[in-house]
Amino acid sequence: MTESTDPRADLAERVAGEITLSEDPGATLRKWRTDFGVSQTDLADHLDVSSSVISDYESGRRESPGIGVVARIVNALLDIDEQRGGDRIRQYARVLSAGFESDIVSDLREYPTTFQLERFYDAIGATELTSGDHDHVTGHTVIDSIQAITRLSSEEFYRLYGQSTSRALMFTNVTRGESPLVAMRVVNPTPNAVVLHGIDREALWDHAPKMAQLDGFSLAVTDDPLDEILESLRELP
Incomplete structure (x- = not known):
């Protein structure tokens, strides 16, 4: 596998797809948010919503987010990662470039x-x-x-x-x-x-x-x- 020319886009597609296709989208969303080291509060602030909205999605109390909402959430996680130096995106790029x-x-x-x-x-x-x-x-x-x-x-x-x-x-x-x-x-x-x-x-x-x-x-x-x-x-x- 050749090195990705846009690791952010590749990672966004992977995360969004996994959340959307999951039997438990809330749990999958929580897994990725935790993997990025982003708190519910930080994610909510970036999306300009209350923390309870993120909590409700992750717990299943709120109807599973549609594709548009998932895309916004995923892009918010990636934006936050880039603001912190982009470690998670670079890590993903290294793994992809090695062919895994x-x-x-x-x-x-x-x-x-x-x-x-x-x-x-x-x-x-x-x-x-x-x-x-x-x-x-x-x-x-x-x-x-x-x-x-x-x-x-x-x-x-x-x-x-x-x-x-x-x-x-x-x-x-x-x-x-x-x-x-x-x-x-x-x-x-x-x-x-x-x-x-x-x-x-x-x-x-x-x-x-x-x-x-x-x-x-x-x-x-x-x-x-x-x-x-x-x-x-x-x-x-």
């Missing part, structure tokens, strides 16, 4: 400088369980483990590395960590670090640390809320 849908890859970024793994782990509240051959990363990719493993070919999986393999791959929707660690065995070369999100040391697959050691990458776990992790990653220089 945003339900597979939540974030993909290259850093302007090398980050020590310890600093990266501190930023996302991760605990290292096994050290690897490298103590630094130059980027990260946040991946839905179920979507990636069930939908991506081995060639597509390799594209998760972005511009460099010296990165951290963070897998979300993890229950024990078995599938991501097995997937790492067939990807060559391996990343510098793998982070499993949503579990702690006790819930981890028993063989995971040993497999990480065999392949030479650092293995860590974190159960911090994903939205907070993504926000912390956006704040990295």
